[in-house]
Amino acid sequence: MSGVNKDIGKVEVRLSWDPSPLGAPDSDLDLIAGTYPADDPHGAPAYLVHFSRRLAPDGTITLNRDSKDGKGLGSDEVMTFEPDRLSAEYGRVVVGVAIQQGGGRMVFGDVAATGVQVVAGYKELSADDFSAVADCTAAVVGEFVRSEAGEWAFHPLLRGFDTDPNTFARTMGGAPS
Numbered sequence: 768m769s770g771v772n773k774d775i776g777k778v779e780v781r782l783s784w785d786p787s788p789l790g791a792p793d794s795d796l797d798l799i800a801g802t803y804p805a806d807d808p809h810g811a812p813a814y815l816v817h818f819s820r821r822l823a824p825d826g827t828i829t830l831n832r833d834s835k836d837g838k839g840l841g842s843d844e845v846m847t848f849e850p851d852r853l854s855a856e857y858g859r860v861v862v863g864v865a866i867q868q869g870g871g872r873m874v875f876g877d878v879a880a881t882g883v884q885v886v887a888g889y890k891e892l893s894a895d896d897f898s899a900v901a902d903c904t905a906a907v908v909g910e911f912v913r914s915e916a917g918e919w920a921f922h923p924l925l926r927g928f929d930t931d932p933n934t935f936a937r938t939m940g941g942a943p944s
């Protein structure tokens with residue numbers, strides 16, 4: 768899915784995957800959101816939201832559901848985001864997914880039934896299955912950008928990374944090289 772969606776209101780990001788086969792290391796995928804300063808939108812994140820910090824300092828982003836293994840029905844990780852509540856000092860929010868590497872190297876292609884969906888109300892802004900980044904350990908799935916007029920827009924994208932989750936979280940907002 769491509770294109771830019773404006774006037775997006777409250778957003779939900781949903782991540783799902785199937786558990787590893789019996790005897791294999793658990794597959795632990797993590798939704799990560801990073802918020803960036805308006806005057807340095809591709810620099811270091813002002814803050815991150817993920818499994819170990821599930822609420823943004825300003826309350827605009829919440830990780831509502833967290834999974835370490837993909838077990839259970841429905842979405843395994845769910846994050847909500849309210850762009851219109853963000854302070855004017857922030858101009859960009861990046862959403863990514865990283866795979867924990869504690870049980871040995873694991874890439875998207877090793878994980879069954881991966882899927883990520885970004886929705887605003889009943890409108891789907893993007894959906895992807897990570898097949899285009901099957902050899903990667905992490906990926907950016909989209910970014911929210913505030914225009915000079917103050918309007919937020921969502922840009923779906925899929926950009927693969929080959930790093931551990933901590934490095935990914937620090938670098939996922941950088942400009943593509």
Ligand SMILES: [Ca+2]
Nearest residue numbers: 796797834835
């Ligand atoms: Ca997780």
